[in-house]
Amino acid sequence: MHTDLVAALDIGGTKIAGALVDREGRILARAQRPTPAREDGDTVMAAVGAVIGDLAASPLWERAGAVGIGSAGPVDASAGTVSPVNVPGWRDYPLVAQVRDAAGGLPVALIGDGVAITAAEHWQGAARGHDNALCMVVSTGVGGGLVLGGRLHPGPTGNAGHIGHISVDLDGDPCPCGARGCVERIASGPNIARRALENGWRPGPDGDTSAAAVAAAARAGDPVAVASFERAARALAAGIAATATLVEIDIAVIGGGVGKAGEVLFTPLRKALTEFATLSFVRRLAVVPARTGTDAGLVGAAAAALMGRTDAAVAGV
Template sequence: MQTDPATGPLDGLVAALDIGGTKIAGALVDGEGRIRVRSQRPTPARDDGETVMGAVGDVLAELADSPLWEAAGAVGIGSAGPVDAYRGTVSPVNVPGWRDFPLVERVHKATGGRPVTLVGDGVAMTAAEHWLGAARGHDNALCLVVSTGVGGGLVLGGRVHPGPTGNAGHIGHMVVDMDGEPCACGGRGCVERIASGPHIARRALENGWRPGPDGDASAAAVAAAARAGDPVAVASFERAAQALAAGIAATATLVEIDIAVVGGGVAGAGEVLFAPLRRALTTYATLDFVRNLTVVPALTGTDAGLLGAAAAAVA
């Protein structure tokens, strides 16, 4: 467990959980958005549901060891989806042991009866960016997490719009290729199937790209190869950018957003992703009311999920 020595009032202190297919992170976050205590465990994503819940419990137990724990009045959870905030359940595509898992009830019990708010990870990132990041001051925005999967969330009329179940804005499972490959969600041709990190890497490998001597076959390695001019790596990122642009433009046409904020590990590729994304948007965002749509990198980084979960807990 790491503790931030920052001092100051504890008004608004909440516990936050960021649950994904790779890691389960937890933190105590104050009302200014400062992370005062943090904990993390790997996600045992291929194990049964109780084992995954055990990792969540370990994170919460470590937070509870902090002298600040008693001041935390609520718990916010941002989880890989789909989630059902109304029922308090989660069914992350990349955590097969959790299907309709009663996460809110279990966390409520594990934290001594504290109130628990659940949102999807894309909505959590959106809340963080609207509170402290690149969407701050924007009344209508789409925020995307492009990583192992692709998630998203909406700000409409100046407020984060999670929808009835906490999944509104989940751009990753918007269909952008009617004859595309099957997606893990059960659909076909989804943005996630084309633009997520594992699928960027998979496409590059299938088309002849080969890792360097270290054997790194991740999307980050493909991005490095693209920066060095490898045409197959460049093409894989251009295809991902095209899928993202199609999804962003469709969302903008539907609800009139004026900014799209892109975060997550794949966004770390920088202009390897953003340059073709902006070019592709000129092809898809053609109507007058979406033509000036801005696309920018997220600012809250790897803490977006925790900060957004905290924001959801006090909204």
């Protein structure tokens, strides 16, 4: 049987999603389990194994030639291990070896979730056709990944492009990572909401204090909500400009829940970028919303598996 498909796993703190994906990025079969994030490592792996088992029950499984994993991080692709912040039972957990065993010995490629979404956006989404791109996930955290010279650039451990932990405020709040003034500490959804609440914004009758509720208030003209999104936009702009100055990207793609806020985020972000991206070679930098949606992690994990098998860019990955 021709192995023209790959299996993909998208592992996060809430759910473990799996799919069988073809070379055009189409999802042909799916499986999913909740992540038992508060349980021990073997219990979490059992949920991963159950997803793989569901995929293996498909008649398409015999056409799968490799497995790609996009995991919450940090990951260490060189060691095949993961230590997701939101899955405390996994610390230096040998995920690649465990998945290889569960998948009957298929080759396994591991990348971080930010890099996975970057792979998806370059293969199928807003960064398609761009040789040098930064793709970002702005949601509960802020992650990202890079495409340089037309190829995904995960770095030796699979974490390159992790823009959320660039410091953009030397005297800023301490970040859980140990540094100060990180992009994530200012621009993630929970931190946008925290800043708005600290400055006097109050939720509506439903009591919703999410970043989406702050975005709705900002669209309605609430000045505190607007200011919180403007602060986030400036932090993102500073991080994007720093990245562009270092490696000459020509597009920044923003996905994740906060990325869905629309012009409440993108209008002040593009304005702030003109203040930070001032050198001639970064002035033409485009900032656009992501296109691949909720399947981005799976599509990107599939891209990693395809690249691992061919050792070459696949379909523009």
